[in-house]
Amino acid sequence: MSAYQRWVASDVVIRSSGCLFCSPLTPYTALASSLAPFSISLCCSFCRMVTAKVWVLKKHFEGFPKPSDFEMKQVALANLKDGELLLESVFLSVDPYMRPYSKRDMKEGDVMIGTQVARIVESKNPAFAVGTFVVANRGWRTHFISDGKDLNLLPASWPESLPKSLALGTVGMPGLTAYVGLFEICKMKPGETVLVNAAAGAVGSVVGQLAKIGGCKVVGCAGSDSKVAYLKNIGFDEAFNYKTVASLDEALRKASPDGYDCFFDNVGGEFASIAINHMKKFGRIAVCGAISQYNDSVPQKGPYIQIPMIFNELSMKGFIVSSWHNHREEGVKALLKWVLEGKLKYHEQVTERFENMPAAFIGMLKGENLGKAVVKV
Ligand SMILES: NC(=O)C1=CN([C@@H]2O[C@H](COP(=O)(O)OP(=O)(O)OC[C@H]3O[C@@H](n4cnc5c(N)ncnc54)[C@H](OP(=O)(O)O)[C@@H]3O)[C@@H](O)[C@H]2O)C=CC1
Ligand SMILES: CCCCCC(=O)/C=C/[C@H]1[C@H](O)CC(=O)[C@@H]1CCCCCCC(=O)O
Numbered sequence: 001m002s003a004y005q006r007w008v009a010s011d012v013v014i015r016s017s018g019c020l021f022c023s024p025l026t027p028y029t030a031l032a033s034s035l036a037p038f039s040i041s042l043c044c045s046f047c048r049m050v051t052a053k054v055w056v057l058k059k060h061f062e063g064f065p066k067p068s069d070f071e072m073k074q075v076a077l078a079n080l081k082d083g084e085l086l087l088e089s090v091f092l093s094v095d096p097y098m099r100p101y102s103k104r105d106m107k108e109g110d111v112m113i114g115t116q117v118a119r120i121v122e123s124k125n126p127a128f129a130v131g132t133f134v135v136a137n138r139g140w141r142t143h144f145i146s147d148g149k150d151l152n153l154l155p156a157s158w159p160e161s162l163p164k165s166l167a168l169g170t171v172g173m174p175g176l177t178a179y180v181g182l183f184e185i186c187k188m189k190p191g192e193t194v195l196v197n198a199a200a201g202a203v204g205s206v207v208g209q210l211a212k213i214g215g216c217k218v219v220g221c222a223g224s225d226s227k228v229a230y231l232k233n234i235g236f237d238e239a240f241n242y243k244t245v246a247s248l249d250e251a252l253r254k255a256s257p258d259g260y261d262c263f264f265d266n267v268g269g270e271f272a273s274i275a276i277n278h279m280k281k282f283g284r285i286a287v288c289g290a291i292s293q294y295n296d297s298v299p300q301k302g303p304y305i306q307i308p309m310i311f312n313e314l315s316m317k318g319f320i321v322s323s324w325h326n327h328r329e330e331g332v333k334a335l336l337k338w339v340l341e342g343k344l345k346y347h348e349q350v351t352e353r354f355e356n357m358p359a360a361f362i363g364m365l366k367g368e369n370l371g372k373a374v375v376k377v
Contacts, residue, residue, distance in 0.1 A: 052143035070358040086122035093168040094361040099294040112140040169372030170346040177321040178206035179331040185286035190215030192261035200227035202372035287318040347371030
């Protein structure tokens, strides 16, 4: 059992509306802490137990996730022990990986996996001050308890004016994915041509801009004309709507008649099978994601990639950004610097309210997000 699964199992789920700890009849009241504006906890008016809201996976997804696959529950949090902290989620991330990882790692009834920017609202740990913001990996929860070991502080140089939600996006895991994929996997060099799909999303929008910062020509594709306009706006040399072009093959040829040195693949499936035929000799492909396949009930079949791989002596490497944690500090520092210099633009698709987590997740899988999809609790 992983530490995460042990934590889920240790939660006490309240099914009645009263306080499980002192009396099922004692009402909960919304307790605005002295640390407003962020802190509003559901707290028993008598014993002051905090109740967290959580979203659980009610039913394993079949095909595309739907609202009835999720259930919101309440979880009573125990009083803090020495060394512990109470945190409240301020922003939660919804990411494509939640779809394939739910199938691989979760069972029905588990709290949905995911990360948040959270604020410490109570501390019995002298190393952590109340009011500090951190990034945590505690799933779809409004509140949780930590001993501090699983928390990542935002960089000390994070300016007050910069949205803290960027720690889940451009200056967080997705930004680092772009950084590692381009510099370490594709080994992009100035003057080369880079192709990226899902280009208007959290990872793709950073890929394109880092490639421009690195002196490359960048071609991107996305699923709507407004996304294409955004890509041009943030500096992509060529961009097209993969849903409306008459032929993907023609669109790729037209955007770069000489082909592509690097292909940052977020999508897989049909697009990748066509794009591979447009790679230049010794081209490099970073296999980052395969979102076009995550909701498939029946696995897609070929075409198969061996022939273009051999003819053009291509390199293709899959990667998981968390395995590149030794690049984390350097990557976050560089991303933050580029954002502050205005060289790396960001857009966030902010959905309001914790209750809308499933809608935000489903919307992101359908392509409703421009930039990083986050939920503001
Ligand atoms: N390997 C790693 O370590 C990591 C991998 N990833 C992967 O990177 C990819 C992008 O993630 P992220 O930036 O967070 O998500 P995005 O912000 O890009 O959101 C997902 C986007 O995918 C696009 N999309 C959805 N379905 C399809 C489809 N059938 N064909 C083409 N595009 C589709 C949609 O954009 P559109 O409107 O353009 O269709 C949607 O907005 C994912 O595959 C993810 O799994 C992410 C982080 C780490
Ligand atoms: C075929 C699946 C491809 C998924 C690619 C992807 O999006 C990977 C994302 C990982 C990223 O590199 C770093 C992460 O944190 C993502 C994986 C998260 C796994 C969560 C595990 C569940 C838990 O918290 O216990």
